[in-house]
Amino acid sequence: MKRRSFVKGSLTAAGAGVLGQLPREAVGQSAGSDRQTYRAWEVGPKGPFNTMRLVDRPLTPPPGGHVQVKVAASGIAGRDRAITRGWFLQDKKPERIPLSEGVGVVTAVAPGVSRVEVGDRVTSIHFPRWVSGDWTPANYVADVGNTVDGWLTEIATLSQYGLVKVPASVDDATAATLSGSALTAWQALYHVAKVKSGDTVLSLGTGGVSSWGIILAKAAGARVVLTSSSDEKLEMMREKYGVDITVNYRKTPEWGQRVTELTGGKGANIVLENVGWPTLDQSLQAASVNATVVMIGTGPRPKKILSMPDFYIKNVTMKAISNGSRAMMEELVRAIDAVGMKALIAREFAFEEAVAALEFMDQSSHVGKVIIRNS
Numbered sequence: 001m002k003r004r005s006f007v008k009g010s011l012t013a014a015g016a017g018v019l020g021q022l023p024r025e026a027v028g029q030s031a032g033s034d035r036q037t038y039r040a041w042e043v044g045p046k047g048p049f050n051t052m053r054l055v056d057r058p059l060t061p062p063p064g065g066h067v068q069v070k071v072a073a074s075g076i077a078g079r080d081r082a083i084t085r086g087w088f089l090q091d092k093k094p095e096r097i098p099l100s101e102g103v104g105v106v107t108a109v110a111p112g113v114s115r116v117e118v119g120d121r122v123t124s125i126h127f128p129r130w131v132s133g134d135w136t137p138a139n140y141v142a143d144v145g146n147t148v149d150g151w152l153t154e155i156a157t158l159s160q161y162g163l164v165k166v167p168a169s170v171d172d173a174t175a176a177t178l179s180g181s182a183l184t185a186w187q188a189l190y191h192v193a194k195v196k197s198g199d200t201v202l203s204l205g206t207g208g209v210s211s212w213g214i215i216l217a218k219a220a221g222a223r224v225v226l227t228s229s230s231d232e233k234l235e236m237m238r239e240k241y242g243v244d245i246t247v248n249y250r251k252t253p254e255w256g257q258r259v260t261e262l263t264g265g266k267g268a269n270i271v272l273e274n275v276g277w278p279t280l281d282q283s284l285q286a287a288s289v290n291a292t293v294v295m296i297g298t299g300p301r302p303k304k305i306l307s308m309p310d311f312y313i314k315n316v317t318m319k320a321i322s323n324g325s326r327a328m329m330e331e332l333v334r335a336i337d338a339v340g341m342k343a344l345i346a347r348e349f350a351f352e353e354a355v356a357a358l359e360f361m362d363q364s365s366h367v368g369k370v371i372i373r374n375s
């Protein structure tokens with residue numbers, strides 16, 4: 001592969017010879033494209049999706065510790081609807097490139113980058129500082145697609161520390177959904193709840209996190225209980241993924257009690273709380289004695305104090321999580337490679353259709369993931 005150094009100016013043949021004798025880490029690499037600019041979506045001013053703007057940016061060398069990736073596909077997560085409108089956690093600068101999930105091929109690396117090289121196919125975790133070990137809120141300083149630029153671009157600039165190589169067996173569509181939805185479900189099931197064969201896992205809704213929760217729970221041999229607003233969506237998940245028990249939460253507002261009945265009075269010993277405060281009472285109703293409830297969804301706090309039914313009597317464990325570390329992502333990628341799991345893709349949009357893709361997500365008619373293909 002043709003390589004061009006990012007050390008001062010263009011290379012002459014003689015210069016290339018000298019640099020060729022230096023260690024690769026000292027000179028950086030690039031794929032040798034003559035490209036001067038790239039297109040990127042920015043969140044734009046605070047407001048509806050159509051305040052997002054497609055801009056041309058100059059292609060400059062990646063800063064220290066960073067790489068550039070030619071994006072093949074990116075995934076939209078629930079929070080991206082808030083980020084792109086400018087009201088997730090804090091205001092964004094209008095130039096922020098959104099989306100936390102994606103996959104692509106490394107086209108340039110800064111001098112000193114050692115974890116990947118030009119030509120590697122990679123994805124990135126949300127929090128490049130969270131390599132392994134316990135969570136710390138300081139990780140939010142670098143949150144891809146939120147506090148630093150993300151994947152809704154032709155060329156993404158990413159920290160080398162967040163990158164994970166993607167094996168050829170994992171297709172672009174699947175890889176574009178891993179760092180948000182799949183990694184969250186992985187941490188919830190395999191690290192927090194330690195899912196095993198015969199467990200009963202309750203997953204709320206049919207969105208991105210829940211669809212991966214179902215796929216990963218089934219891979220462990222668990223029985224899966226699913227709630228949704230739509231009988232059609234529930235039927236599809238029964239047929240496609242062998243979901244065992246389904247309850248329509250619109251038709252059955254006391255669905256927690258219904259889940260208990262349908263599980264022989266026991267309830268679910270693992271709950272993926274993919275909605276948050278608004279559904280917590282019903283989730284606790286559906287939980288078994290000694291259940292683990294993993295708090296994932298960031299839904300709004302209710303005005304009324306929650307009743308938390310049987311929280312103490314059942315000795316329930318509750319744990320909130322934030323996505324996952326790079327070490328967890330490496331495990332997840334190995335598992336997907338080994339088992340051959342694929343993401344459930346609701347719909348694909350072209351790069352130029354990003355606003356339409358977010359509007360589609362907003363309708364909540366999707367089952368699984370909405371992704372954007374760059375080519």
Ligand SMILES: NC(=O)c1ccc[n+]([C@@H]2O[C@H](COP(=O)([O-])OP(=O)(O)OC[C@H]3O[C@@H](n4cnc5c(N)ncnc54)[C@H](OP(=O)(O)O)[C@@H]3O)[C@@H](O)[C@H]2O)c1
Pocket residue numbers: 076077078079180181184204205206207208209210227228229230233249274275276278279295296297298299321322323324364365366368
């Ligand atoms: N903590 C973390 O690390 C983390 C990571 C990723 C996402 N999240 C959060 O997790 C939530 C889900 O994210 P996502 O990307 O999966 O979003 P999504 O793809 O938009 O899915 C949301 C789904 O939630 C379901 N839902 C809404 N209200 C419900 C209710 N009352 N009961 C049951 N299901 C309900 C709907 O399913 P139906 O259409 O089937 O009714 C909807 O499709 C968001 O709040 C997001 O911010 C947190």
